[in-house]
Amino acid sequence: MSKFLELRVDLGSFIEELNVRLEKNNKSVEKLLKIKEKNFANFVKPLEMMDEKLEQFFTQLSHLNSVKNSAKTQKIYAASLPIVTDYSTKLSQNIDIYNAYKEIFKNEQKSLNQEQKRVLELNILGFELSGAHLDEKIKKRLQEINLKKSTLSNDFSQNLLNATNEYKYIVTDIKDVEGIPQSDLANAMFKEDGVTKYKFTLQMPSYIAYMTYGKNENIREELYRSYVTRAPQNALIIDELLSLKNEMSRLLGFDNYASYSLASKMATDESSVIEFLEELISKSKPQAKKELRELQEITKKPLNSFDTAFYSELLKKEKYNIDEEEYRPYFEQNSVLDGTFEFLNKLFKISFKKNSEELWDKKALSYDLYVDGILKSRLYLDLEARKGKQGGAWMNNFSSHHIDEKGKEHLASAVIVCNFPPSKGKTPSLLRHDDVVTLFHEMGHALHHMLSEVNESGVSGVNGVEWDAVEFPSQFLENFAYEPKVLKLFATHYKTKEIIPAEMIEKLVKSKNFQSALGMLRQLEFSIFDFKLHAKLHKGSEVQELLDSIREQTALIKPPSYNKFQNGFSHIFAGGYAAGYYSYKWAEVLSADAFFSVVDEGIFDSLSAKKYLEIILRSGGSKSMDILYKEFMGTQANPENLLRLNGII
Structure with a gap:
């Protein structure tokens, strides 16, 4: 069994080592292609391992650039991106590898196991979506597009981070x-x-x-x-990215980027996505209007966008006699983390043991995850906000559980990054309850990756999971952050050590769906904007016009004209959610059904929780989530449960 990935990045020699690795990979590909009788073991597996090792190497740089951003990491990362993009694009367009994969799948279909079949199916689809079967002129243009896209996405993200830091x-x-x-x-x-x-x-x-x-x-x-109004220069990047995505999609035979995006997702077509989102709007809007009327009653003037958080807090106090600040002493960061681990032990019978290794920041942490006393994976955490760290929260996989070509087992590792209030001197990091929800959300992602028992790295953990299903495990887990049984495990006053009183939990639970319909409309606004933006080419002012037209349907408080939300929408312009932001709501439907099945069984010692662990978490991307979900629940997901979870029906 291998040791965990060494988290060390030598910035001085990174580019040189990257080039050496890629040159070695290219020679390995040439050698593999010369094999006369190719099969999964002698051809597919070595290529899969090559990808895993390269991803492990490059992920360390991208991680460092996100959590400890500096002029040096920016320079090295920006210089590395074109090199990696050029390599991966050419590899994904290699017609000889594509044909070999198809031939192996045809010849060995009966002898391959499910994981191996899934690896081949997804790789063949990936080659087709990369244009491997197209002529050289088109492939060359696609290479140019991919290279430019990666550079622009990095520029978008860096512009946003710089503006935030300054x-x-x-x-x-x-x-x-x-x-x-x-x-x-x-x-x-x-x-x-x-x-x-x-x-x-x-x-x-x-x-x-x-x-x-x-x-x-x-x-x-x-x-x-x-x-x-951060990063106004991102408007030009958006225009160029949209143009490149549209051109790429058409070269690959799709009408638009939205159609291209859906080729690898659970959703079947564009109309089903739009119908799903618009149905949620129609069912949420009446309650949202009622919520807004309540909010307007406590102020004597028209509400502006910059007023809503302030007056919402006042209304929340008035309506539920709840003051968020009273809760924060009960959510001291270390206590929350320890309690989260205890909750996961009770739910899934897993345990975490802290390590003392030196990491990229003195406040970063690492834990080993055990199942039945057996070491399974490693979790890294970087939870507090600081300058030079990208905003938001995310989970990233450092390595995947797999068996290599020599039969050696490799363990998974993942990192959770958040931006919680920083501890300072004798002042501890006291979280808002929303922060607790965020931690549970990202922990759901991490468990999906770390508890995988799949042996093929390409479909292990979060790898190979459809993008509109990848949020299912995270949203499933975050719902438990409101459950009284769970809160009592860690909500302890950091000074008095008193467990949070039952009446405070009751208020928190009652306030769970406070302004939930308004929040639903906001997320649906983002989702429809993203999807329609990629359903046809939009240029210049058309981007803002599209957003404004959607806001007519979703924004009950009209944002000021200077609001350029799109320039900071990093999920779709610097992340993987382009034409896929709807995934949050799509996956919420899955998570709502699964959550209720566990809660109805009392949470701890739930048979549904055990099935969820065995079928969803341990299977990773080895099967389509549509198949796994039916194995788990025995039926298709019911959208009504999403509205029930949000208190809208």
Whole structure:
């Protein structure tokens, strides 16, 4: 059994080592293609291992560039992207490999196991979606497009990170910070020339703190304006990316990028996606209008976009007698993490043991995951916000569970990255309940990868899972962050050690679906905008016009004209969600059904939880999620349960 991946990146020699690895890979491909009688073991498996090793190597750089961004990591990452993209594009268009895969699948179909069949099926589809079967002129153009796309996506992300890092707003009047939680004030406070001042930034913990609790409307608008106008240069990148995606799709025989995207997803066609999203809008809008009327009743003026978080917090306190700040002492980061591990032990009979290895940041952590006392995988965590770290939260897989060509087992490893309020001196990291939900969400992704028992790396863990199903395990787990049985495991006051009172849990549960319909409309706005944006070519002002037209249907409070949300929509322009943001809602339908099946059985010692572990988590991408889901639940998912979960029906 192998050791875990060594998380060490030598920036000085990275490009040189990358080129050496790729040259070696190219020679290996040439050698493999000369094999006269190709089969899965002597041809497919070595290529699969080659991909796994390269991904492990490159992921370390991309991870470092996200969590410890510097001029040096930017330079090395930007220089590496074209090299890797050129290599992977040429490999994915290699007609000889494509033909060999098809021949092996035809000849060995009866002797291959399910995992091996799935590897071949997905690879053959991947080759076709890369244009391997097309003429050399088209393939050359596709290579140019892929190279440019990767560069533009990186530029989009870096522009956003730079804009976030560069901004600060200094408050000098103590009246302007009245009502802001003490832990947030402690992080914002600094002294200059003997004067106490407060710095607010566009990093999430800081931004959310003022937008939710800051009484000064002018400061809220200034922060909001700065946030929604970040990286204006990304508008030109969007135009170029959309044009390139459209051209690529047409060269590959698709009408548009949305159609191309669906070729590898669960959803069957464009109309089914739009119908699904529009049905959710029609069922959510009446309640959303009611929620907005409630919100408007507590203010004597028309609501602006930069007012909603502030007045929503006031309404939440009034309606449920709940103050989010009262909960944060019960959600100290370390306590939440330990309790999360205890919950997972009770749910899935798995355990975590902390390591002491030195990592990329002193606050980063690592744990080994055990099942029945047997080491299965390693989990890394980087949970606190800091300068030079990309915003948001995500899970990334460092390595996949697999058996290599020599029969040696390799264990999986994954990282969870969040941007929680940072601990500072004697001030601990006290989370909002939303942060707890985020941790559970990303933990769901991590478990999907780390608990895989698949032996083929190409379909192990999250690999090979359809993009519109990949959010299913994360959303399934996040729902438990509201369950009283689960909260009592870790919601302990960090000073008094008192377990959170039952009445506080009851208030939290009652407030779970506070403004859920408004939140649903917001996510549906993003989903429809993304999908329609990629369903036909949009240029220049047409992008904003499309967003405005969708907002007529979804945005009950009209955003100001300066709001350029699209310039910060990194999920679709710098991530993997282009024409796939609908996946969050699509997968929520799966997760709602699965969640209710476990809750109805009392959560702990649930037979459904055991089946979920065995069928969904351990199977990774070895079968289509459509097949796995039916094996797990015995039926197709019911969209009504998503609305039930959100309290809309």
